[in-house]
Amino acid sequence: MMKPENPDRPESSASADELRALSAFIDDESTDAERAEIAARIARDPESAATVAAYRAQDNALRALFAGTADQEPQVVVVRPRRRYLMAASWLAVGIACGFLMHMMLPMIGRDKPAPMFAQRADIAYAVYAPEQRHAVEVAASQEDHLVTWLSKRLNRSLTIPSLHEYGFELVGGRLLPGEDGPAAQFMYQNASGERLTLYMTSSTGKRREEYAIRMLRDGTRRTFYWTTEQAGYALSGQIGEAKLRAITFDTCAALGGDPKKWQ
Amino acid sequence: MSFDTDLVGILPQLRRYARALTGDRAWADDLVQDVTERALGRSAAFRVGSNLRAWLFTIMRNLYIDQLRGRRDIAVDDETAPWRQMAAPVGEVDGLVLRDVQRALYCLPVEQREVMLLVCVEDMSYQEASAVLNVPAGTVMSRLSRAREHMRVMLGEEPGRKSASLKIVSGT
Numbered sequence: 001m002m003k004p005e006n007p008d009r010p011e012s013s014a015s016a017d018e019l020r021a022l023s024a025f026i027d028d029e030s031t032d033a034e035r036a037e038i039a040a041r042i043a044r045d046p047e048s049a050a051t052v053a054a055y056r057a058q059d060n061a062l063r064a065l066f067a068g069t070a071d072q073e074p075q076v077v078v079v080r081p082r083r084r085y086l087m088a089a090s091w092l093a094v095g096i097a098c099g100f101l102m103h104m105m106l107p108m109i110g111r112d113k114p115a116p117m118f119a120q121r122a123d124i125a126y127a128v129y130a131p132e133q134r135h136a137v138e139v140a141a142s143q144e145d146h147l148v149t150w151l152s153k154r155l156n157r158s159l160t161i162p163s164l165h166e167y168g169f170e171l172v173g174g175r176l177l178p179g180e181d182g183p184a185a186q187f188m189y190q191n192a193s194g195e196r197l198t199l200y201m202t203s204s205t206g207k208r209r210e211e212y213a214i215r216m217l218r219d220g221t222r223r224t225f226y227w228t229t230e231q232a233g234y235a236l237s238g239q240i241g242e243a244k245l246r247a248i249t250f251d252t253c254a255a256l257g258g259d260p261k262k263w264q
Numbered sequence: 265m266s267f268d269t270d271l272v273g274i275l276p277q278l279r280r281y282a283r284a285l286t287g288d289r290a291w292a293d294d295l296v297q298d299v300t301e302r303a304l305g306r307s308a309a310f311r312v313g314s315n316l317r318a319w320l321f322t323i324m325r326n327l328y329i330d331q332l333r334g335r336r337d338i339a340v341d342d343e344t345a346p347w348r349q350m351a352a353p354v355g356e357v358d359g360l361v362l363r364d365v366q367r368a369l370y371c372l373p374v375e376q377r378e379v380m381l382l383v384c385v386e387d388m389s390y391q392e393a394s395a396v397l398n399v400p401a402g403t404v405m406s407r408l409s410r411a412r413e414h415m416r417v418m419l420g421e422e423p424g425r426k427s428a429s430l431k432i433v434s435g436t
């Protein structure tokens with residue numbers, strides 16, 4: 001009686017046909033005539049009844065496994081392919097327009113190159129910490145000496161914290177951050193109306209860096225001006241308007257020993 | 265209703281099926297993305313009035329089979345198989361330990377797994393499943409019957425063997 005399809009039911013009398021009928025019965029896929037016959041078989045044959053119960057249990061378990069796996073979360077909006085080309089084309093147009101404007105209006109910003117990693121990190125660090133109310137900095141400005149000593153040691157060079165007092169910004173404090181190749185420092189400033197700027201400095205790696213003129217990175221209303229000296233990279237980020245931030249950047253660059261005039 | 269609206273309505277089902285089929289969230293999300301893009305790109309090929317769900321599931325199924333070929337190295341007992349990374353479900357349903365059912369599901373050949381998921385989880389009729397899988401309804405019926413029997417045997421293994429395989433599943 002044992003069928004090859006059924007090697008696992010050595011004691012079973014059920015054929016593959018019978019199992020198929022039971023399976024279809026569960027799914028309501030039997031014809032009316034079959035249904036009555038199978039119902040009768042289940043009633044008189046405990047083994048068939050057990051098989052049906054086992055299959056039903058599987059169904060319930062599978063539903064339990066996957067029930068709601070996708071319903072309970074928002075469906076990610078899918079980018080439409082044709083629109084995507086349109087979008088790409090319009091972004092390209094916007095990009096070309098921006099590039100052209102930048103070229104016309106901001107010659108000192110220099111050639112279009114992707115922003116170096118440290119500038120992107122500085123920009124993100126601003127976005128992360130500037131909104132922080134209670135933990136904006138690790139060491140407060142009240143311990144400025146300690147802050148300078150600590151971060152100079154970690155960044156392996158002597159740091160100075162420029163004053164932005166004449167622009168109405170006072171030092172809040174600073175923190176240590178992971179940088180692209182070694183620790184980096186972030187100093188935070190705040191003015192009377194609560195606007196914040198951050199000055200980001202990379203550590204000295206010893207290797208000579210490519211020197212960058214002052215350039216800008218933008219993201220929404222956020223601007224990050226960045227430049228490098230032979231030893232380190234610097235970035236000033238804020239949301240106080242481009243012109244004002246640029247003016248502070250040139251001053252800061254000078255205060256830190258750079259020569260912004262070279263790039264003007 | 266428009267094609268797009270209907271498609272959006274089916275997205276949760278597509279995602280559930282993709283997760284169940286692949287046993288891998290990231291893979292499933294990519295699949296859904298691919299299917300949606302393909303469907304929107306080929307919406308002209310869809311006959312209005314025919315079964316959109318079956319049409320979308322077919323696209324997904326074909327993509328999945330293609331991608332599976334690319335990942336032929338994945339064996340069921342492979343520690344790196346995607347479903348190994350799935351959270352082990354806790355609980356019992358009708359006396360079946362969900363973790364065992366999950367493991368058994370991914371031990372099934374893919375042809376049996378897909379038919380089981382389409383009919384038992386997605387509540388498709390044999391007719392609809394046969395449209396998705398592009399096989400006769402009779403094949404759906406026998407494949408599903410074999411899948412159920414296969415799973416019943418796996419779930420009914422000797423307790424000793426069962427606990428041994430459970431150890432592998434938890435995959436420390």
